[in-house]
Amino acid sequence: MSVEHPNILYFVCHDLGRHLGIYDALVQSPHLDAFAHSGTTFTQAYCNSPCCSPSRACAMTGRYAQSTGAIGLSHMGWSLPQSESTITDYLKAGGYETAHAGLAHERLPGENAYEVEMEKEWDDWQAHRAVDHAIKYLESRDRSRPFYLNIGTQQVHDTAWHLADELYGGAVAPEDVHVPLQFPDTKATRCALGKFQAAIRFLDTQFQRLLDALEAHGYADNTIVVFTTDHGMAGLRSKGTLYDHGTETALMLRGPGIPAGKRFSDLIPNIDILPTLLEACNLPVPEQVEGRSFWPLMQGRVYQPNDAIFIERNFHGQSKGGGVPGYEDRYDPVRSIRTRDFHYLLHCKPEANLHQWQVFEIPPEHRGDDSRFFSAWPAFDQPRGEEELYHVAVDPLENFDVAQRPEFREIKQQLKERLLEWMTERQDFALSGDVPERLHAPGWGEFDQLS
Incomplete structure (x- = not known):
């Protein structure tokens, strides 16, 4: 089924990499794995800058970090300049209502000019709060326009691992922890990753709540859902480095025009996400965008893969x-x-x-x-x-x-x-x-x- 102007739900979590069952990590992520099976999964997706704010700026603008000036953390002096247009601006100009819940780390809080802004306090970054706000928005919004809903979460950043007992139902037992092959298998590693993997389990549950709300409010058939992350997880040769474990990203899409049960191994940088979504919405891709749409790949049309x-x-x-x-x-x-x-x-x-x-x-x-x-x-x-x-x-x-x-x-x-x-x-x-x-x-x- 094709939809001329589908809704877009863009869900970006913190520091996940590809630490999901669908990517062969032995962690508890049944809902995200099922979501991937019902849509399209990219197994070789990477960020263009392995730092939280620059990576998000790349995805939101379709441009390299050095092109936009967003070359460091937004709160350390590198917030994406207002002169740089994002997908929010392009979709708003195309008739979309734009809304945001949770964390938006490419700019400082409140600086992204969403028509509906639900990021009001620190706790709003937690996945359950972000999803609560998103569901409330879906329940009450005016349906006269298609929507772009951006949801960012603090999970599964290592600063949220300490919430394992308070929020995630307890840490994963050390003997059940999946230790990436490049990590030393020690007591410290297993104890920390037990909290990390509990955060993944919690994120997985909250994401399913969101999908259930889309279904309940009649949006499931005309909404493209994107699930991704900013870069790799924290740890050895990971987040902040240019090794693959630092730049790898989960990337799954589901919705009208997107085939179910497909896996693509093409190289996909996250600057390609914006032009892909614009093409899916039948909107023009501005000349300054440096990424290339992979919408034709999912449509089974002629597509020139990235060779690098x-x-x-x-x-x-x-x-x-x-x-x-x-x-x-x-x-x-x-x-x-x-x-x-x-x-x-x-x-x-x-x-x-x-x-x-x-x-x-x-x-x-x-x-x-x-x-x-x-x-x-x-x-x-x-x-x-x-x-x-x-x-x-x-x-x-x-x-x-x-x-x-x-x-x-x-x-x-x-x-x-x-x-x-x-x-x-x-x-x-x-x-x-x-x-x-x-x-x-x-x-x-x-x-x-x-x-």
Whole structure:
């Protein structure tokens, strides 16, 4: 069934990666898995910048982070400029009513100009509160226009793991925890991931409540539902890094015009989401959009797959590391090009962030058995090289850096030249060595006034 102007429900959670049953993680996500089976799942979706705000800005604008200026966390001075149009603006101009519940992290709270804004206080970021508000909106809205409803949740960010007993029905038992292969299997890891996976279970339940409300209020047949996340989960070689475990995203869609039970392995960067939704709504894609629609792929029409995606890291708030207390907005420009078979990373300032970009091997003498998640692995302080190269077709965990091996010299040079060409076209500040200045003072805007 096709709908000329379908409703859009866009659900984006925090820090999930692909940690769901549908992606072969041994976690409790039955509702999301069923949703995926009833729609289309993308198994090779990635963000274009593995930091919360830049990734969301990429998805909302269809543009790279350095193109929009949203190159760090919004509350640390990098909120998406008002001069940048988002899908909210395009759909509003196309006759849609725009509404938001929960967390919108590409800008500061209240700055996205939704017609219906339900983000009013910190607790609204919790999944159950966001879904409550969304359901109330669906119950009472004027049906004279199609809607775009954006829902963001604090779950499953590691700052919400502590709610396991209070909100999630208890942590998953350590013996039942799924430990990703690149994580050390220690007591600290299992205790922390037990809370993480309880948060996934809770998110899964809240998402199903939302789907039930769509059905109950007669919206299920004319609404495209998108479920995704901003980047990979927290942990070793994960969130904030350009390794696959840091940039991988869940991406599932269901609704009119979308085939059921399909899985696509095409490379899908999250700048492609906006043009896809605009095409699904029969609206034009503006010239400044840098992503490409994958709507033809789902429609079974001619589609030119992405042969590579480009990813960037710029600023990210993090602990200072090395036993030094405090938190900082760290500038660490890294660029990468990811093809189906290879992943090349270029560290533009290798000395910038020694403890973030860890080697894979855990020293056998290290004991990470206390209760702190990040003590499960040691603080890494080895100097980084300028380049890394992984043959992901045969090494999907990116265990073996082949950048210095002679048999990969030609492919490394080809990927580097292509990446530098992409950077040059955009006058990338990482090429000049200039450090961008914050767009505005750090802070949470109107939320700074809340207790």
